[in-house]
Amino acid sequence: MVTAVRGGIIVTSTDQYNADILIEGEKIAAIGKNLSYRADAVIDATGKYVFPGGVDGHTHFKAPFMGTVTTGFETTVGAIIGGTTTVIDFVPQSEGAGLVDSIIRHREESAEGKSVVDFGLHATVMDSRNSIFEEAPNLIKEGVPTLKVFMAYKGTPAYSSDETIFRLLRKAKDIGMLVMVHAEHADIIEVLRKQMMTEGKTEPKYHAMSRPPVAEAEATFRATMLAKAAEAPIFVVHVSCYDSMLRLRGARMEGISAFGETCPHYLILGVENLSRPDFEGAKYVCSPPLREAWNQEKLWEAVRNGWIQVVGSDHCGFNFKGQKELGRDDFTKIPNGCPGVENRLGLLYTYGVMAGRLSLGKMVDVFATTPAKIYGMYPQKGGLVVGGDADIVIFDPDWTGVISVKTSHQGLDFNPFEGLTQKGRVEKVLLRGTLSVDAASFVGNPGQGRFIKREPYGLAYAVSYAK
């Protein structure tokens, strides 16, 4: 099958130009003007932007968390309708199981045959007593060169000590693995949480007050120092605030290979949302928490200037009814995490590009290209590259609408971005050459997503420590 995408404005992380794209089978075969071809199908993209399919390096599908489970990979329909063609999903190590076994199980039982987008998997340490250090090379063999540790949640199996993280970092650099950290100071949070509950402060807003920016900034700093000591790269997920971003930026200025991600909810939503009446604040409970609004402009600046390199969704498909509600009398029982896999591109375009905060190229970079490079799947994913997968988004810049759960496809009963204006929308998406979204509706096949084996030594290894 030969498909041509004709007449669009191609936007990559580095260039913007008018050209046609020729697709043969699953791959991009040629990009250029006045290409001569005989195509089986021609897609007219005149007046539209043509972006690479998005890479969302931070999702939680079918993830057990706080006594409940997020929605499954069937709901990746939301991802593809939002222009994301690849997700990298975090796989929590199952209790008593190894990292590799947990990965294989998640892949076979949760993702394969269900996901409509291609997917990679990150390992997540949930039991550092197990043989995680010996397992790391086998993760690489499985195509999983990334592994997350939690500096928060002391007293639970999820918590990793500094010793564990330092040892992992040293192991990681020998094999090209990237250690990702959830950076929050466990002890500060535990003391504040207990104090709030003792004082009868049980509402959602106290979730944020028990996890102050200083707790995140300290842990971010410590993570970068551990990386420096190990001479290994480090990646800080979901940077929520100015203080934390400053530590990350400071580390890079010092020559440490420190990279980081923020999320649309930290760029756009403020902590005041946790005070919404009728327990609606629970919809906005995530960790790290939403911050005072002034942080948002600082985070946009960081994305614009490359101090934060990736915008991932940290998508957690919890419903309000029956899930977020679990913490009605106790904020510590509200499942942490917000949905957003569908809205990443629309929000970056509206509140980034159209608001003059990001260039189109930078938007593509943080949405698709740099995540693919950092996580070890470029140029197969994340770019418009001859020989790469034909994952292509055709975007209508003239559309204007309002985000609403009523028109969302994430399989949930709320959308945290409800009521926000969106400018531009995804009109068509091709996944490996197959038209999967047309007129903003899903037209692909259930379970069409494929597991993507990723390579070690991603972009974070391009910053080397001076000897």
Ligand code: URP
């Ligand atoms: O609140 C969040 N972010 N939930 C998902 C788990 C994590 O820490 O990323």
Ligand code: ZN
């Ligand atoms: Zn986290």
Ligand code: ZN
């Ligand atoms: Zn997460």
